[in-house]
Amino acid sequence: MINLLKNLVKARSTADVGELQAAKVLADYFENLPVDVNVDNFDGNRANCNVRVKSTGEKPALLFVAHIDVVPPGDQQWDFEPFAGIEQDGKVLGRGSADMKAGVAATAAAISEILAEGTELKGDIIFTAAAGEETDSCGILRFVNNDFDTLPPLAGIIIPEPTGFDIVTAHRGILWLKITTKGKTAHGSMPHEGINAVVHMATLINALKDFKIDYPAHPQMGDCTMSINQVHGGNATNVIPDNCTINIDIRPVPGQPHQDIIGQLQSVCDKLTAADKDFQAEIHIDRSVGAMESDNNSEFIKDFSKITTGAGPITVVYTTDASHLTDLNIPITIFGPGETSVCHKPNEFVVIEEVQKAKEYYKKIIKHYLT
Ligand SMILES: [Zn+2]
Structure with a gap:
């Protein structure tokens, strides 16, 4: 998982470089697993990576929505090379380490371990790692246009953005x-x-x-x-x-x-x-x-809090790709490793222990809703 995270950082997926390399890194991680993986390449080097784990279909599915693009390093001097994917003092350093390749790696690792453990899934896992969230949301809009109609009934949507494990269920537009x-x-x-x-x-x-x-x-x-x-x-x-x-x-x-x-x-x-x-x-x-606001009284969100941190849902002022998913009318939680305070700044990092914790949370979530 940590190697995946480092390789995702090394993929340097700013909007001008494109997400194709990062999407391929993620797709390779699933190579020998019984999942459908598709690198959806568009407009040159732009790309989403879509993963689907099929199940018996008895239960509604879970949708994980992440982004694999990152903001540029900026003009300020960093203490290390932003795209080297360095590991140091229990942290992975680099642009995108927190926002949000840690969440991507933790979700991928959770799926991989669930499959390795031979857990029988009664609902599908759909995981899309989208392009362009930091600029024009081109990736998620493409997913909405091409894939919305093919989605099975959903229990809930999880966005593994860096919230420091706060459970975010509403944000501004x-x-x-x-x-x-x-x-x-x-x-x-x-x-x-x-x-x-x-x-x-x-x-x-x-x-x-x-x-x-x-x-x-x-x-x-x-x-x-x-x-x-x-x-x-x-x-x-x-x-x-x-x-x-x-x-x-x-x-x-x-x-x-x-x-x-x-x-x-x-x-x-x-x-x-x-x-x-x-x-x-x-x-x-x-x-x-648009803004986003999930129903905090929905079963999905009440359970989510119980099986994760136990804390109540909160709201934030920033905006995520969740805004493009509100038409589905499915409860959405934004919940993941890494601190919001290190994002979009020089010397971005994520604590490895947090990424491991995220993986365990996602496994628990998957097991709770899908088994
Ligand atoms: Zn983000």
């Missing part, structure tokens, strides 16, 4: 918007002949600075958050700018309709246009991913 103010260019020496889009953007930013999106707070997650994080405008010091764009990061809570948020921002813009007919703004959606 993502709504990334661009708002562009439109103006009219003119020579910098004759500003009265133009309409300055940058100045209009300043008015809009002021209006949005203290704007609160109107929606009831979620009992655990609180309010939907919004931040203006990028601004681009103008072409030269001596040209009145005819456009200026801001990028806004909004994190909606479960149940909150994205169209409603856009509608509220549109009314802010409409008010500014009513006050000054030269003020023109357009809203464009860059990314829209």
Whole structure:
């Protein structure tokens, strides 16, 4: 299992390199086992690895959904080579070690040991390790499009992301918007002949600075958050700018309709246009991913807590591929080895003992629901 983890780290599966190598490493691990393995290669080097363990089919199946892509190492200096897959002081070091190749290796090892022990399964195990979770979710969307219809009835979905073994059953969504103010260019020496889009953007930013999106707070997650994080405008010091764009990061809570948020921002813009007919703004959606919230009273989640840590379910603010699985209406738990605090940063690592613990948890889960 630890060798698998190290080889997955060595596969260097950032979005630009692609996940094909990592998918092959994972597929090879299952080579001599009685499972169906398929490396689903697309768009050059992008790839999902899909694994299915067939059973007698008497019980609903379990679906494990992971990702095999990683974020790039970044510009900051690391204390070690990010993709060397080094083992040191009881840890595996490297980009992706925690997020989330530890979860991938632990799931794979749990499946392999269950099969080696000759456990008779009454429900299938479906394990998909998807591409692109860190960027555009291309892998899970491909799985949703191609494989959703072929899925057997499911007892639950487990996402082995690094939660430090917290049982996460709800998270926020993502709504990334661009708002562009439109103006009219003119020579910098004759500003009265133009309409300055940058100045209009300043008015809009002021209006949005203290704007609160109107929606009831979620009992655990609180309010939907919004931040203006990028601004681009103008072409030269001596040209009145005819456009200026801001990028806004909004994190909606479960149940909150994205169209409603856009509608509220549109009314802010409409008010500014009513006050000054030269003020023109357009809203464009860059990314829209729903929030996720499982039913904590479902049998699956109540049992999950009992057979794992005993702790109650929690919510988190980040978003995972779980958002793309909500149409299945199946309870989802995000639960795995590694700390969220080391992810997407230099010197990422995972403690080997935690990976072993994860494997034992996944074996227990599989045995509980599928035997
Ligand atoms: Zn992740």
